[in-house]
Amino acid sequence: MSCPCGCGDSITLSLQAIHKPHWSLSQTESLRPTLYPSVWRDVGCFSHFWVRDGRVFWCADTGFPPVRSRF
Numbered sequence: 017m018s019c020p021c022g023c024g025d026s027i028t029l030s031l032q033a034i035h036k037p038h039w040s041l042s043q044t045e046s047l048r049p050t051l052y053p054s055v056w057r058d059v060g061c062f063s064h065f066w067v068r069d070g071r072v073f074w075c076a077d078t079g080f081p082p083v084r085s086r087f
């Protein structure tokens with residue numbers, strides 16, 4: 017998929033469970049994709065978003081580098 021922020025980068029998501037991290041892709045009754053968990057790029061634009069029912073939902077911390085352990 018290409019990055020939804022419009023930066024032009026392509027994002028590769030692994031859907032295979034042996035990979036870490038990986039994402040699960042499901043389809044709603046309307047055949048639109050839903051991804052779990054959210055996508056947070058650790059390079060480039062640092063976009064952080066969910067894909068639910070074919071739509072992109074931006075997280076408040078999009079644009080910031082992922083910090084997995086804040087504590």
Ligand SMILES: [Zn+2]
Pocket residue numbers: 019020021022023024025060061062063
């Ligand atoms: Zn982007």
